[in-house]
Amino acid sequence: MSTQPHVVIVGGGFGGLSAARALRKAPVRVTLVDRRNFHLFQPLLYQVATGQLSPANIAAPLRAVVSKQKNTRVLLADVVGIDANTRRVLFSDGTLDYDVLVLATGARHHYFGKPEWEQLAPGLKTIEDATEIRRRILTTFERAERETDPDRIRSLLTFVIVGGGATGVEMAGAVAELARHTLRNDFRNIDPRKARIILLEGTDRVLPGFHPKLSAKAEKALAQLGAAVRTHALVTDIQPGLVMVNLGPKGAQKTEKLDAHTVLWAAGVQGSSLGKSLAESAGGQTDRVGRVVVQPDLTVPGHPELFVIGDLASCSGPDGKPLPGVAPVAMQQGRYVAQLIQMRLKGRPMPPFVYKNKGNMATIGRARAVAEVGWLRLNGYLAWLAWLFIHLMYIVGFQNRLLVLMQWAWSYVTRGRSSRLITEREATR
Amino acid sequence: MSTQPHVVIVGGGFGGLSAARALRKAPVRVTLVDRRNFHLFQPLLYQVATGQLSPANIAAPLRAVVSKQKNTRVLLADVVGIDANTRRVLFSDGTLDYDVLVLATGARHHYFGKPEWEQLAPGLKTIEDATEIRRRILTTFERAERETDPDRIRSLLTFVIVGGGATGVEMAGAVAELARHTLRNDFRNIDPRKARIILLEGTDRVLPGFHPKLSAKAEKALAQLGAAVRTHALVTDIQPGLVMVNLGPKGAQKTEKLDAHTVLWAAGVQGSSLGKSLAESAGGQTDRVGRVVVQPDLTVPGHPELFVIGDLASCSGPDGKPLPGVAPVAMQQGRYVAQLIQMRLKGRPMPPFVYKNKGNMATIGRARAVAEVGWLRLNGYLAWLAWLFIHLMYIVGFQNRLLVLMQWAWSYVTRGRSSRLITEREATR
Numbered sequence: 001m002s003t004q005p006h007v008v009i010v011g012g013g014f015g016g017l018s019a020a021r022a023l024r025k026a027p028v029r030v031t032l033v034d035r036r037n038f039h040l041f042q043p044l045l046y047q048v049a050t051g052q053l054s055p056a057n058i059a060a061p062l063r064a065v066v067s068k069q070k071n072t073r074v075l076l077a078d079v080v081g082i083d084a085n086t087r088r089v090l091f092s093d094g095t096l097d098y099d100v101l102v103l104a105t106g107a108r109h110h111y112f113g114k115p116e117w118e119q120l121a122p123g124l125k126t127i128e129d130a131t132e133i134r135r136r137i138l139t140t141f142e143r144a145e146r147e148t149d150p151d152r153i154r155s156l157l158t159f160v161i162v163g164g165g166a167t168g169v170e171m172a173g174a175v176a177e178l179a180r181h182t183l184r185n186d187f188r189n190i191d192p193r194k195a196r197i198i199l200l201e202g203t204d205r206v207l208p209g210f211h212p213k214l215s216a217k218a219e220k221a222l223a224q225l226g227a228a229v230r231t232h233a234l235v236t237d238i239q240p241g242l243v244m245v246n247l248g249p250k251g252a253q254k255t256e257k258l259d260a261h262t263v264l265w266a267a268g269v270q271g272s273s274l275g276k277s278l279a280e281s282a283g284g285q286t287d288r289v290g291r292v293v294v295q296p297d298l299t300v301p302g303h304p305e306l307f308v309i310g311d312l313a314s315c316s317g318p319d320g321k322p323l324p325g326v327a328p329v330a331m332q333q334g335r336y337v338a339q340l341i342q343m344r345l346k347g348r349p350m351p352p353f354v355y356k357n358k359g360n361m362a363t364i365g366r367a368r369a370v371a372e373v374g375w376l377r378l379n380g381y382l383a384w385l386a387w388l389f390i391h392l393m394y395i396v397g398f399q400n401r402l403l404v405l406m407q408w409a410w411s412y413v414t415r416g417r418s419s420r421l422i423t424e425r426e427a428t429r
Numbered sequence: 430m431s432t433q434p435h436v437v438i439v440g441g442g443f444g445g446l447s448a449a450r451a452l453r454k455a456p457v458r459v460t461l462v463d464r465r466n467f468h469l470f471q472p473l474l475y476q477v478a479t480g481q482l483s484p485a486n487i488a489a490p491l492r493a494v495v496s497k498q499k500n501t502r503v504l505l506a507d508v509v510g511i512d513a514n515t516r517r518v519l520f521s522d523g524t525l526d527y528d529v530l531v532l533a534t535g536a537r538h539h540y541f542g543k544p545e546w547e548q549l550a551p552g553l554k555t556i557e558d559a560t561e562i563r564r565r566i567l568t569t570f571e572r573a574e575r576e577t578d579p580d581r582i583r584s585l586l587t588f589v590i591v592g593g594g595a596t597g598v599e600m601a602g603a604v605a606e607l608a609r610h611t612l613r614n615d616f617r618n619i620d621p622r623k624a625r626i627i628l629l630e631g632t633d634r635v636l637p638g639f640h641p642k643l644s645a646k647a648e649k650a651l652a653q654l655g656a657a658v659r660t661h662a663l664v665t666d667i668q669p670g671l672v673m674v675n676l677g678p679k680g681a682q683k684t685e686k687l688d689a690h691t692v693l694w695a696a697g698v699q700g701s702s703l704g705k706s707l708a709e710s711a712g713g714q715t716d717r718v719g720r721v722v723v724q725p726d727l728t729v730p731g732h733p734e735l736f737v738i739g740d741l742a743s744c745s746g747p748d749g750k751p752l753p754g755v756a757p758v759a760m761q762q763g764r765y766v767a768q769l770i771q772m773r774l775k776g777r778p779m780p781p782f783v784y785k786n787k788g789n790m791a792t793i794g795r796a797r798a799v800a801e802v803g804w805l806r807l808n809g810y811l812a813w814l815a816w817l818f819i820h821l822m823y824i825v826g827f828q829n830r831l832l833v834l835m836q837w838a839w840s841y842v843t844r845g846r847s848s849r850l851i852t853e854r855e856a857t858r
Contacts, residue, residue, distance in 0.1 A: 037567060037851045054483035056848035063615035064845065073617040076571045076851075128853050138466060142505045186492035188502040399839045399847050403832060410828045416493065418828050419485035422466045422505075424557050 004029050004071075007341060008089055008096060010079050010274070011104035012039050012062045014327040015310030017396075018334030019102050020072055021065075026342045030072040031096065033089065037061055037076055040127065041395050043327060044404070046167065048130040050137065050174035051182070051420040052411055055127045057403050060396035079105070079274060084282035084303055100305045102337055103278055103292070107311035107325055110270035110289055117238045121162060121263040124171070131423055133264060137175065138422045140262050141183060144190045151259070157195040158260040160243050162235055163267030164201025165209070166362040169218055171266055172199040173365035176225040181366075181415040197227040198258065200245060202267075204231050207370065209324060210360055214370040217379040221364040238263060269325060271312045282306055287314040296352030298337055309333035315353070323355050327394070332356065361387045366412060433458050433500075436770060437518055437525060439508050439703070440533035441468045441491045443756040444739030446825075447763030448531050449501055450494075455771045459501040460525065462518065466490055466505055469556065470824050472756060473833070475596065477559035479566065479603035480611070480849035481840055484556045486832050489825035508534070508703060513711035513732055529734045531766055532707055532721070536740035536754055539699035539718060546667045550591060550692040553600070560852055562693060566604065567851050569691050570612060573619045580688070586624040587689040589672050591664055592696030593630025594638070595791040598647055600695055601628040602794035605654040610795075610844040626656040627687065629674060631696075633660050636799065638753060639789055643799040646808040650793040667692055698754060700741045711735055716743040725781030727766055738762035744782070752784050756823070761785065790816045795841060 005028050009016045012034035020032045041058040048055055066072045081090040082101065089096045109123035122133055137159070144156035157179075161172045179195035186192065199206065199222065205215040206222070206229055219229050230247060236255070237244040243258040271290035279286045284300040285293040291314035292300060298313060300306040310330035315323050323329045332355060340350045359373035361383065369384035371377070378386060388408065392401050411417060434457045438445045441463035449461045470487040477484055495501045510519040511530065518525045538552035551562055566588070573585040586608075590601045608624035615621070628635065628651065634644040635651070635658055648658050659676060665684070666673040672687040700719035708715045713729040714722040720743035721729060727742060729735040739759035744752050752758045761784060769779045788802035790812065798813035800806070807815060817837065821830050840846060 037571065037849070054485045054848075055852070056483045056850055059850050060847075061615075061849040063612075064849070067614040074615075075575070077575075127850065131852075142466065146504070146506075183492075185496040186490075186503075397847060399836070399843075399845070402835060402839075403847075406831060406835065407828070410831075414828075416828070418489075418826060418832075419483075420466070420490040420493070421485055421488050421556065423484070423560075 005099040005341075005345070006031065006097065007100045007102065008033060008098035009102040009104060010034075010089065011106060011310070011312075012036070012074075013042070013104060013106050013310060013330065015106075015330035015334040016102065016104035017062075017065065018331040019104065019309065019338045020334075021069070022335045022338030023341065024066075024069045024071065026071070026338065027345065028071065028100075028341065030069075031075055031098075032062060032066065032072060033075045033077055033079060033096070034062060035076070035078050037063065037074075039065060039396055041400075042125070043391060044395075045124050045127075045130050046171045046174055048127070048419070049124055049133040049171070050178050051134055051417040052174070053404060053407055054419050055131065057400055057407070058395065059127065060400065065396060081277040082274065082281050084278065084300075084306060087305065098305075100307070100341055102307045102309060102334075103274060103312060104308075104310045104330070104334065105272040105274045105312055107269035107291075108272055109265060110268035111265070112268060114238075117265070120238045120240060121265040123265040124167065134420075135422050136262055137178070138420060141179075141187065141190070141192060142422075143261075145187050146189075153190060154196075155241055155259040156261045157190065157192070158258065158262070159195065159197045160258055160260040160263045161197070161199045162243075162263065162265050164199055164203075164206035164229065164231070165266060166207065166360075168199055168201070168266035169206055169222065169362050169364060171264060172197050172222055172227040172229075173225055173363070173368070176222070176227040177365045177415070178417065180226050182417045182420075193226075195226075198260070199227055199229045200233040200235060200243075201229065201231050202234055204249070206231070207362055210362070210370060211372055211377055214372060214377055214379060218362065218364055218370050221368045221370075221379075225365050225368075235267075269311065271314075275308070275312050278306070278308070297340060297350065298333055298353050307337045309337055317355055328358060329355055361390070363387045366415070434528040434770075434774070435460065435526065436529045436531065437462060437527035438531040438533060439463075439518065440535060440739070440741075441465070441503075442471070442533060442535050442739060442759065444535075444759035444763040445531065445533035446491075446494065447760040448533065448738065448767045449763075450498070451764045451767030452770065453495075453498045453500065455500070455767065456774060457500065457529075457770065459498075460504055460527075461491060461495065461501060462504045462506055462508060462525070463491060464505070464507050466492065466503075468494060468825055470829075471554070472820060473824075474553050474556075474559050475600045475603055477556070477848070478553055478562040478600070479607050480563055480846040481603070482833060482836055483848050484560065486829055486836070487824065488556065489829065494825060510706045511703065511710050513707065513729075513735060516734065527734075529736070529770055531736045531738060531763075532703060532741060533737075533739045533759070533763065534701040534703045534741055536698035536720075537701055538694060539697035540694070541697060543667075546694070549667045549669060550694040552694040553596065563849075564851050565691055566607070567849060570608075570616065570619070570621060571851075572690075574616050575618075582619060583625075584670055584688040585690045586619065586621070587687065587691070588624065588626045589687055589689040589692045590626070590628045591672075591692065591694050593628055593632075593635035593658065593660070594695060595636065595789075597628055597630070597695035598635055598651065598791050598793060600693060601626050601651055601656040601658075602654055602792070602797070605651070605656040606794045606844070607846065609655050611846045611849075622655075624655075627689070628656055628658045629662040629664060629672075630658065630660050631663055633678070635660070636791060639791075639799060640801055640806055643801060643806055643808060647791065647793055647799050650797040650799075650808075654794050654797075664696075698740065700743075704737070704741050707735070707737070726769060726779065727762055727782050736766045738766055746784055757787060758784055790819070792816045795844070 183192040361371035790800035
């Protein structure tokens with residue numbers, strides 16, 4: 001038992017959990033370390049933020065997921081650093097030796113050198129982010145209901161979402177549906193349908209990773225829901241109740257001031273802080289957003305025992321383009337590393353990691369989505385069904401799948417959202 | 430419209446919401462005021478605290494509940510006082526005039542003059558209480574897993590629940606099931622089945638409101654689940670990791686020291702603080718636990734326009750005994766007041782309020798419960814089924830009913846609990 005190599009995986013997201021599960025029959029001891037006691041299905045976090053799902057529906061207790069995997073233990077701990085020379089993971093209250101380390105701690109928001117924007121424009125990465133954004137959105141309608149000044153009401157009912165990637169598009173669609181359908185009969189002084197939802201995107205179209213035709217479809221679907229898209233939009237300042245934007249293509253820019261009580265951030269991510277600690281300790285490099293540059297086999301140069309996967313890894317595809325920070329990349333990398341570890345134990349070589357892109361998809365609200373799978377491009381109802389089944393398939397836990405499906409079916413029929421709780425930021429009782 | 434009397438209901442719990450709904454066709458304007466934006470089904474709060482249900486499953490957004498009730502508006506506001514002379518409800522940021530006031534703000538914990546115990550032994554009244562208790566219970570197992578000192582492990586795996594009423598019994602059963610079944614395979618260093626669950630009750634038996642035979646059945650069921658009951662137990666001190674108890678009937682008492690990392694409070698409640706403000710302003714009286722003494726028609730003496738219902742009201746049954754602080758009392762009082770208001774408008778009299786006791790029930794875990802309905806006493810599987818259907822029936826929202834039923838069915842079959850999230854106490858982002 002103790003002579004088996006010790007594989008430590010830091011991070012129980014898509015990458016780390018895939019690696020752990022793929023090692024279940026390997027002759028190694030696995031320790032899965034995470035700060036949190038659950039795996040989070042981040043792609044549906046926006047539905048928690050807009051009251052459609054409960055946090056537990058998109059979370060699976062890590063211990064339950066690997067409870068039958070005898071070679072694996074789970075450790076709830078806060079990793080503060082890596083010592084690559086002594087092969088040790090450093091906790092705030094101890095250390096853990098490893099033979100092989102898989103670092104999969106993901107990414108966090110990136111405010112382009114303006115960390116002070118974070119309080120004003122929260123991003124969506126954790127359960128607490130989601131319940132805080134839900135609290136802000138719902139509280140805003142409540143405040144508008146009690147407000148008498150028309151300008152204040154207009155500002156309270158204006159929602160700005162910064163960043164037109166999949167997260168921003170899904171968030172804008174969900175907020176628009178919440179305002180226009182779910183809440184339509186709930187207030188007596190304000191008309192929630194008059195809420196303005198503005199999606200700001202820096203490039204010339206939303207969903208820049210998709211085919212331009214699908215970007216156009218997404219923009220149209222957003223418009224039908226009542227969410228306005230502004231492309232070539234660069235945020236220059238955020239103040240309480242205020243967003244300053246440079247609008248228009250280069251050479252023809254004008255500055256606009258948006259009075260908006262609620263601003264949400266979906267614009268950029270950077271590698272988690274452990275990446276830097278690892279790079280310093282192991283003599284590796286990080287890219288400009290703090291991700292660790294890895295070799296084709298996902299190791300850190302000079303450290304064959306050190307893997308970095310998922311959003312924390314800076315890794316290029318065969319076309320030289322960096323791989324996107326999405327779940328399928330992380331999962332494939334996790335399984336690749338697990339396989340490589342097992343092949344090494346058998347003394348056999350492994351080809352470099354190659355990402356198999358199975359497609360992109362984004363949903364824009366009830367029965368509206370865009371998807372591309374190879375040369376196939378879908379939009380509307382069919383794309384939405386595809387999106388629905390693929391997301392259901394990848395949620396961990398059979399019970400969660402049923403619960404999510406039921407709540408989606410319910411929302412589809414009634415346009416209701418049952419998880420509209422304003423919980424307190426601090427449970428001080 | 431504006432000539433119709435204005436009925437203000439403070440509190441959206443069982444009492445307040447029942448009153449509001451029963452007034453839906455009355456020729457009055459109704460304003461339902463609450464600090465929170467949802468109605469909470471408190472009887473199932475212990476299932477949120479033990480990871481079986483999500484907060485949203487037992488909460489219904491107040492606005493959604495009354496959205497189709499045209500004569501009713503919802504106001505999210507913090508009521509800080511009542512001015513009975515000018516007939517005004519006082520908010521932290523304004524006032525609201527009323528013609529009729531229904532005060533239904535419920536109860537909070539009562540630590541018998543030891544408010545410092547609250548931090549060490551939290552009670553279960555709000556969603557935040559439930560997620561905080563869930564956090565404490567789950568974190569305790571995590572700490573035990575990383576601990577090496579056997580005494581510390583023993584203390585970490587000891588759970589003391591103070592108070593053997595329905596809440597305490599249900600909590601003790603749920604914690605025992607969590608430890609012995611749900612978590613049994615989840616840890617590698619500790620055996621969660623060795624957790625000690627101790628239920629302390631001051632009188633000679635648990636569930637003192639029930640028939641003694643059912644108390645005995647409940648105690649036996651708890652023992653089978655691995656929860657120990659100590660009767661004649663009086664808590665004399667609580668310190669971090671420590672509970673001091675006086676045990677045994679009068680004259681034969683001995684003091685015991687319980688090393689327990691987790692202590693939960695289910696022992697006593699007192700009327701919410703508004704009761705006192707009302708009594709002072711209206712010249713009424715409060716009883717020794719701060720509940721407002723009301724007349725047989727639930728009004729405050731000298732103020733026919735002032736009603737107090739639910740846990741905040743001190744009201745006796747025909748036998749002279751005070752009515753218990755349970756949901757059926759509050760709901761019947763809410764409907765009674767709504768009817769009385771309508772009869773008054775027609776100039777017709779109403780008989781005094783009479784509580785129709787339809788029975789008591791408490792569940793002790795999977796397929797175990799006790800129930801009494803009139804002369805009929807049930808225990809075991811049948812009582813549990815009865816408990817299950819009655820609770821499902823009274824949860825507000827058809828979707829919530831389905832979601833709860835599905836999660837119960839799931840837990841019943843697998844003994845799993847999906848909502849085992851340790852969320853952060855303060856969502857600092």
